Amino acid sequence: MHINTNTYPTSGVFEVSYLNRRKHSSIYEITWRATASLSLDNLKGCCSVRYRKVSTQVMEKIDSNGITKEHVDDLQLPSSYESAMEALSSLISGHKRGQKPLIPSKYDKLERMRMYLKILGLEEHIAGLKIIHVAGTKGKGSTCTFCEAILRECGVRTGLFTSPHLIDVRERFRINGLEITEDRFLQHFWECWHKLEENITEDLPMPPLFQFLTVLAFKIFTSEQVDVAIVEVGIGGKNDSTNVIKEPVVCGITSLGMDHTETLGNTLSEIASHKAGIFKPKIPAFTVSQLSEAMEVIQERANELEVIKSPLSLEVPLEVTPALDPKKLEGLKLSLSGDHQLINAGLAVSLCKCWLQRTGNWEKLTKNDDLEAADLPPAFRRGLASAHISGRAQIIHDASSNSNATEGSRGDLIFYLDGAHSPESVEACANWFSSSIKENENSSVSNFKLDKMNGVPTNGHFQPELDSGSEKGFNIDNAKTFSHEFIHQDASRRNTTTDNYIGSSAVMPSLPLAIKWLRDCVKENPSIRLQVLVTGSLHLVGDVLKVLRR
Template identity: 55%
Template structure:
């Protein structure tokens, strides 16, 4: 175990460089067809056309977990998985965040970490992190093609290639085992009992995050049924933690735990007054619940692997000085990151070092990105957005944003508690006219009749009102796995069907006007002329009229790249404007926006 990573830094750095070189060497031997794009093509071929909730087996005579075991055996991984010291996390909402907190905490404690989360936003490699960083392309390619070719050699009618998520799970195990991580933090894909990740037989500890109604087509219609799927990750006598739940869910968790002699405890949400840090790196009140769970999971993991006492020995002074948590925990909770969840991106022509300041000639454009797509998460998202835009109005604490993986000139991006700006920006901001804009899309399996009113009501109850809503199709789809370098064109496909977006708009207008409004629109758009005039954004809500052809409260936008350009042009044209754009409803949409802002 590399418990004292920091003291051995120099030799480890050398070793790492040697490894990377060795990797590069072996990559050069890969045939051209084994490039990253080819890997994406291969992955895309694993996407099953099966509708969610359709339970007919997608191939072969074996059950899903049975197949997982066979694949792992083919790859020689089955035995080795038991050597991984796993934290396994299921739940409806907060899995990724909880896992990200756990990863950062244990890395700060000095361990080599592996983190497997889903879904990804921009590039599939985001799903696999080693020591807090997305797996490098070189390593990804080696492990990917290794798994791919071995499985391809062994497929048969009874045992076809695994579907996408199963393959990605196998790949995660392959990477973490080969890279000899000290801890593997594994997020369940869907449910628990039947999830591909549930081949883990003896995790160190299990976590169940907030439970709610989602994926009912696969998991059942009641909270109890859903809880029963999630509790399917419990293993005999292995400790488990959850968060405060409704009794309908908690009863089922307790019952399942009882049957397996699982000691199940409820982790208390983090007390922000007493935790010893400044701000959590992931914002929103709901993150206190996730952080509390992560603290319990990590503490348990450290105890069960014999490292808790060691950690206390080293840091006893600080802990004795009255801090609630060991300093490594505080550092982890203050730095964990997960893109597209309550993420703020300041899209200005300013550079990070502030040297190219042209903002006086331009308005401000800030994106608030949150991939919420279920009713509960939409509420959490609404509360966060209201709070974050308010915090900005009163120009509260000014601190430097944490560093980010983005390194682009015209974008500042960070994860924070609504503390948006550097000092200079706040002064400039004070005389700008703020407008809150919604940029929304959701998949047609979601119910916008629930999502949109929730968003409007929660925001409204804290005084946040959207002056406009823009409905736009996402660029990426479920049919293709793309890489971060894949091109997003601004062309509008002539055949694009926007009827779903018009449907969203109709629901929106009904919420705003309190009655049905008839829309006389063709559901196809094929020209840039279809973009609304910039004035749409300047008018205030009192000018909105359901009879106005341009629907002043909302607009359907023909393409996302054009929408971003349109927003940028709007603020360029109007220096006194400050647009705060909430992007939500779909992780695809959020990922696409992030991708477009990066360049």
């Protein structure tokens, strides 16, 4: 996970020390990670009485009078929200993926999930959510977001559950395209918390974090009476907490690659088997073009369950959807950048069309359209052009570095944010970044040539050997002493060996200091433009967004 800086007139790479914590443990204590550290070490021992005290006040007020602005103000919900976040943090187990539980449980994960749903009285209600269930390695969040935007344009009340969040946990729960409000979140949160806490046993403890959030999503969607729930799988599919869904309306699998191998297996076929575990008998299923090793497993699973293409057709067990043809947008542009998003958009179109057909809404939508327009109705085009998801192919012009300045008095700082974290998704990110900076190239700023990027030896992937050698570069304990001349050390003129590459690298003590240094660069150098690629982790992207919004 690096912050890659492509600058005018040079290029280079920063590494923030907490990303290499084992080697830089002395400077690991940074403010934006403090909450995570506290949650593991301190919050585990917190007594739930504190949560119960605050949350009971909230629930009693809600139950007796309903929610009004006055009640929200009286209850001081910000403090209650902090208590809710502490309660959530207490559910972080510290258990590493792929490891067996320290204490064997009488029930497996999905059995426990069904028991949690039963305690909350949600078992029967989930079937009424008319769910779109999406698994995959890359593009899950984008595909789900496209589905949400398309169906909203079709007049459908949508619920969207995705992960992870970047800044606020409420990002995971969207109703009609908007994050759930704080007061509604607290109402549903404490109701779930109380009922589960009252029924815990030695064999059925409080659920771990993601299981609780999944249960909470179902509670929110049933209570908010959405017409469709679009649910993104957390990890894998077969054993994922979301796979308690018995009868979704339609299932989808996005592009597959190597990811979470400690849990899903070390081969693409093993990973594909987990992803295809969300398929259900007689439920339509769609996927995109996959490598043969993955497609064979997906097809085998589909045939095994007799997954059907549509309610009226049995001859095609599984449909592979092509990438969206940009011409069908009729002049509009996909709201999410990158050629790879055409693949996600194509899958989203198929999922939404199938959902509308199976719920009896397709004919209403297309009754006045000709056959060509019905293939991609205007509502679909509007949705594809308006979908939004933070931290994926996102471009931010930093206002702080350009505010309160006359034209030409300072430089330009642009952040390119993408949470790519697998080799395949990082390659797609690299292609997006390259095309984006070509579009934003400004000859009046510099005569910098884009082919200088080739000097940074990443090949679209992160290389462990570069990380391990980063100590040979600059190790900065105080950003103020770090000369801005660093940006003029052109990595593109060097060979692609690690030793030569290190000269244009630096380890910064913290993310806020790295961003401050970049801002200072453009403030003091009016002729410079810095284009910063932030990628490798959604958590890193979220941390950068937090700093930029301060």
